[in-house]
Structure formats: structure tokens, C-alpha cells
Amino acid sequence: MVGGDGGAALDALFEGFSQRHPDVSMNDVADENLSLEVKSRILKESPPDVWMEWPGKNLKPYEDASVLGDVTAVWEDSDMEQYYLDGPREAATFDGTYRAVPLNIHRINNLFYDVRQAEELGLDPATIDSPRAFAEELRRIDAETDHTGMLFPMKNPWTVLQMWETVLLGEHGHETFRGVTDDAAAAHRRAIVDALDIVRQYAEVATEDKLYLSLTDANERFVDGESVFFHQGDWAAGAYTESAQFDYGTHWDHVPFPGTDGLYAMNMDAVIAANATDNPETVSTFLSYVGSADGQKRFNQKKGSIPPRTDVDTSAFTPFLQEQQTAFQQSTAQPLSITHGLGVRPDQLIELKTAMSSFVSSWDPEAVADEVVAALDTSA
Structure with a gap:
């Protein structure tokens, strides 16, 4: 399930995923009020397999309701931990368990x-x-x-x-x-x-x-x-x-x-998986692609943001975004934005x-x- 913002970026992400995994089918539901729709489906005990949401403390109500899937294996079975800085990794975890895969970053400051x-x-x-x-x-x-x-x-x-x-x-x-x-x-x-x-x-x-x-x-x-x-x-x-x-x-x-x-004060979007799904292998495959250099290059180039991975080739990005990526890679800390829900x-x-x-x-x-x-x- 995806929201209405950044449609071209999401299309690019899905296109790249389909090219890498032509045998896997994904059905997305576009909704302009995504957060409300997700909450409604959770209350009906029929959450989407995956959806996009702000990570960090914004996810605390989902965590308290035991709705979030444990995606630690996706992180540990890939090179994601190696190429994510501490700030995005912190936003993705609760009590040491990964609950999200950050997909993009916007700088606030x-x-x-x-x-x-x-x-x-x-x-x-x-x-x-x-x-x-x-x-x-x-x-x-x-x-x-x-x-x-x-x-x-x-x-x-x-x-x-x-x-x-x-x-x-x-x-x-x-x-x-x-x-x-x-x-x-x-x-x-x-x-x-x-x-x-x-x-x-x-x-x-x-x-x-x-x-x-x-x-x-x-x-x-x-x-x-x-x-x-x-x-x-x-x-x-x-x-x-x-x-x-x-x-x-x-x-x-x-x-x-x-x-x-x-x-590097951050706002970001992440892909979240539900705790209960009929398609665990498909979900893991998709999340692994979301956390890959190829997926993040495709998405962020269209979204006008930078990838949370530090190894993505940004040579085709605008000069401004290339400078933002350099500043992100060289930053000493990546505070989670209050205003955009990550820090509160x-x-x-x-x-x-x-x-x-x-x-x-x-x-x-x-x-x-x-x-x-x-x-x-x-x-x-």
C-alpha cells in the first residue's frame, strides 16, 4: 500500500523491483489518506502486507499494538547494516529489533x-x-x-x-x-x-x-x-x-x-511490514529491494531526496542533491525530526x-x- 505523494518515485521503485524479480507480483493500493486507511485496516484485523510511513517514534502506536513485523532478518541477510548510518538505523528499530526499512531522507536544517x-x-x-x-x-x-x-x-x-x-x-x-x-x-x-x-x-x-x-x-x-x-x-x-x-x-x-x-536533521519515509502476512517470502524479497542501492537510486532520483544508504551512485542526481548526500555521509549525527514525527x-x-x-x-x-x-x- 502506498500513498499519493511521490507517485513517479514509487513507479520507478516498482519498475526496478519487477525487473529484478519478474516472477513476483505486487499489488499496490494508492490512497491519498494512507495513514488513516492503514489504521482502519488494522482495526479490521486486515492490515496491508507493507506500507509506507514515517519511522521512529511515529511508529510507537503500531509497536504498542504488536502490528509491526520483525524485519531483522532482511537487514542481517543483506549488506544494509554496513551502508546505513546510525540515525536511519535508530529510526528503524525498537528495542534492538528492526521494524522498518528507510527508503529516503529529506534534510530539515x-x-x-x-x-x-x-x-x-x-x-x-x-x-x-x-x-x-x-x-x-x-x-x-x-x-x-x-x-x-x-x-x-x-x-x-x-x-x-x-x-x-x-x-x-x-x-x-x-x-x-x-x-x-x-x-x-x-x-x-x-x-x-x-x-x-x-x-x-x-x-x-x-x-x-x-x-x-x-x-x-x-x-x-x-x-x-x-x-x-x-x-x-x-x-x-x-x-x-x-x-x-x-x-x-x-x-x-x-x-x-x-x-x-x-x-543532518532528517525526515524520511520507510517501508513497514505487517506482523501477520500470507506472503512472508514476497514481503522479505520486496523489503530487501527497498533497502538495496538500485531501489534507492531509482526512488530518490524521482522523489528529490537522498538515499539512506551511503553507497548509492548519485551522479545522475542534481548537484544540490549530490551535495546533500555528501553532507549526509560526512555528518557526525543524524537527529530525527520532531516536526515530521520521527523524534516524537x-x-x-x-x-x-x-x-x-x-x-x-x-x-x-x-x-x-x-x-x-x-x-x-x-x-x-
Whole structure:
């Protein structure tokens, strides 16, 4: 069972699988609301053999319900363990048992910038070394120039949540980030407040329509030259590569978000197997292909993402994605995104989005930090 997003990428994956295994038939069910459909079938005790889902803590309800299949043998009978880094492997396991096969990765902590505007302002984005220093630079741009420092869409609370988790990672480091997501949020409350305060500072110099600005509209306006910077996951670059007047390296470029150099904050999709299936050999064969270099090359080239395997030939990928793959391979850690469900449970994610909705109404870091701690720290 597959979702509606990335149809061309899934077609490429299935085509490659059919070429490798012409004797194996696979029936896929496309559904625009995949998660709801899977849950409905699980409740009816008729889950699909395999489906695509965010891994990590997003899978905790399935794990608690004993729905997930043990796919450890797929990992151990192949070379997957050798070519997956720790972050994707962590997202695929519960208590040492593999429950998923990650298929693609999107980087969260990108800071895109308009090359010509940065040069005009005498800016080298790579020298901005922390989220707080970035706030100071945005204030300087706002006070001393006629440029917009950074477009900041807030129409949907997830973009604010993503900004906050990126600032938390960049300002306070990976260890604190992990503590916040691993039931120790109360112990790191000051870091949570500080990150919220820095996000508030970004909002103060954002455009007046920020609360009504969608991600798509903001991204299009960045392409049109309306701001120096734009923070977003690497999926935003799809619009850049499609624009004939917005060339990589000439008109736009990117750096890791300030303070996050060497860290590769991840969103990803994975293929999940049900605990009960009438076709265990077929499922294992398909999962092995999903975890193969050939399968991941085919899928990610179409999806505009990078493979979690480190040995995939990306020479046919865009230069931007090739650089993303290099950064992934050289990263010292691969934090699991909060906003995209890998680093927190689904119920926590709902509460965090609610907290961010409160934040853009009050801009009160102290009060909203209490909501964040309550959502994340089970001992609070």
C-alpha cells in the first residue's frame, strides 16, 4: 500500500523491483489518506502486507499494538547494516529489533539564500555561527537596508515548530536536542525557552503577512527575490530547480542552518511490514529491494531526496542533491525530526503543533515552554 505523494518515485521503485524479480507480483493500493486507511485496516484485523510511513517514534502506536513485523532478518541477510548510518538505523528499530526499512531522507536544517542579495549586502552566510547570531544579522538587515532578511511562513503551525526545533539544535546542540525528545524536556526547559525566544526574534523582523503566509507562497516569493534567506527542508529546492531563471550556485545556494554544521536533521519515509502476512517470502524479497542501492537510486532520483544508504551512485542526481548526500555521509549525527514525527510520538506531535499555534498568538516563550514540556516530558 502506498500513498499519493511521490507517485513517479514509487513507479520507478516498482519498475526496478519487477525487473529484478519478474516472477513476483505486487499489488499496490494508492490512497491519498494512507495513514488513516492503514489504521482502519488494522482495526479490521486486515492490515496491508507493507506500507509506507514515517519511522521512529511515529511508529510507537503500531509497536504498542504488536502490528509491526520483525524485519531483522532482511537487514542481517543483506549488506544494509554496513551502508546505513546510525540515525536511519535508530529510526528503524525498537528495542534492538528492526521494524522498518528507510527508503529516503529529506534534510530539515537547510538555510537557503539568494546569492546576489547576499553579495550585495557583503554577507557570507557560512560565517553566521549560531541561531542567535543569525537573529542579530536579520535585525541588522531590517534596520540598515531595504531588504527582507527572511520570509517566515506561519499559516500552518508545523513551519513554526520546524523552525523552533532547528534553532534548538543549532543553539543548544545535539545532546540537549536528544534530551528534549527523550523524556527529559523539563530538565532542558531553559533551552526550550531560549529557542522559542530566538524564533520570536525572527518573527519580529519577518514580513507583516507572516501569520497568513503559506509555505508554498513563501517559497515562490523567495524564488522571486523577495528575501535574502529562507529556511526549509530540502523539498523546497524542487521549486528552485524548476525555475529557468533561478540557477543553483548563481542565483541560490544553501548552508546548514547556523549552528548545525555537521548535523543532518532528517525526515524520511520507510517501508513497514505487517506482523501477520500470507506472503512472508514476497514481503522479505520486496523489503530487501527497498533497502538495496538500485531501489534507492531509482526512488530518490524521482522523489528529490537522498538515499539512506551511503553507497548509492548519485551522479545522475542534481548537484544540490549530490551535495546533500555528501553532507549526509560526512555528518557526525543524524537527529530525527520532531516536526515530521520521527523524534516524537503522534500524540506529542499534535500537542506541539497546538503549542506553536499558541505561540504565534501570544509570543510568550515562558508560557509556551510549559506547553512544550507538558507535551514531551512524560514525567512532567
